[in-house]
Amino acid sequence: MLRGFEGSSTSGSVLGGGLNAPDGATDILLIGNDSRTDAQGNPLPPEVLEKLGASDDEGGDLTDAMILVRIPNDGKSASAISFPRDTLVDLDMGMGETKLTETLNAGKAEKRAEMEESGETDDAKLEEESQDAGRQLLVQTLEKMSGVTIDHFAEVNLLGFYEVTNAVGGVEVCLNEPTQDDASGADFQAGRQTVQGTDALAFVRQRKGLVNELERGVRQQVFMTGLSQKILSSGTLANPAKLSALIDSIQKSVTLDEDLAGNILEFAEQMQGVAGGDVEFVGAPVHLVGESGEEDVTLNIPEMHQFAEDLLLPPAERQQKEQQREAAEQARAQTTVSVYNASGVSGLAANVLDELSTQGFTAGGSENAEATNSVVYYAPGQQQAGQDLATALGGLPAEESPNLTAGSAEVYLGEDYQGPGAQSFAPQQGVQLDGAQQGPGALQGPSPAPMQSTDAESERFTADGIPCVN
Incomplete structure (x- = not known):
């Protein structure tokens, strides 16, 4: 079992581990968890929930954002694939198709039931090991979906997201129209603006007022674009004070696999070689099936595998393959x-x-x-x-x-x-x-x-x- 920061943990048996991976890239799974706990699984106190603009009667271990970052071994670029939370998957647990966002909960519940049936009563142990099992199932599921061996894992909950965005001084975003949503707390004007803390949470969590879950995914891609620009282009990684504040916020509120946690400074130094313009955020090539407003989000596995593999190609070669793929899709239709x-x-x-x-x-x-x-x-x-x-x-x-x-x-x-x-x-x-x-x-x-x-x-x-x- 791999230990992360502050006693948090994740199972490492399914992680590829190490930089310069044999498949040509270091692959990091970034998870945004809607849980109302800290990185150690302790419930957040009411005053913290109020600060986050969240209540204690919602959320759970639903993964709101799942982003797979591919960094080629030359370390000069990076690509990040976001997976819609409502993508249908079969977890091979006798449940049939379920939404990707429910994977962690499903693995956690199965492991907890198994431990309780065997006589385990220590609640802390039940929580830690069942949480590990949920993360393991999520990693395995996304590996099957993408065809990628995941080397590192980072899980950010509501508190972690709040802390990280404050540590970097906010992220610049831009909206086509003004928007307001009481459920998420979103209240934004049109145009460019900087959001952090509670506002940043509202920006990425808003669902009402958007056409579908895919638009929410685009919001998250745009936010991550701004966040990467802020970190890579503004000298955060080269500024000891800024880097220290960022790492401090990560240590308090982000769950990492043991290898990444133990080498975060080394990893930060390597990421300095990724120019701000060489980080690309893309959506997984999902399909909407069904009537408008009630669509199922589906994924063709061979197509997804090829999509993830092509992200490691030189830009010109990848563009040519994309044009060929678009022509083939049109011919099929x-x-x-x-x-x-x-x-x-x-x-x-x-x-x-x-x-x-x-x-x-x-x-x-x-x-x-x-x-x-x-x-x-x-x-x-x-x-x-x-x-x-x-x-x-x-x-x-x-x-x-x-x-x-x-x-x-x-x-x-x-x-x-x-x-x-x-x-x-x-x-x-x-x-x-x-x-x-x-x-x-x-x-x-x-x-x-x-x-x-x-x-x-x-x-x-x-x-x-x-x-x-x-």
């Missing part, structure tokens, strides 16, 4: 796919169609078909679209069909199909499949809810400027 089930597995076609929808293809419909091997058919002249669809389904064979019109494709699923959408199904006997036995001219399966891409690649903020946001 312009391809309407119909799926035919010849597998003998009930519901498989509809499930595969849902899977393709989450990958950006436009859903046509689903129904049954006569026995056949799995294959993808594409329209004449659209071989690239057909190959992309075949790859998305695990590498199916693809053939051109003169019967299809431009922008359409068909997928036939045989007994041999083992690709995406098939893993949770097993053949059953004597059940109705995806539709009545009909020819391919009258698809009847319902189309899944529309999907929106957030175009996370376009939401890039660098520390050399403060963009105005909602």
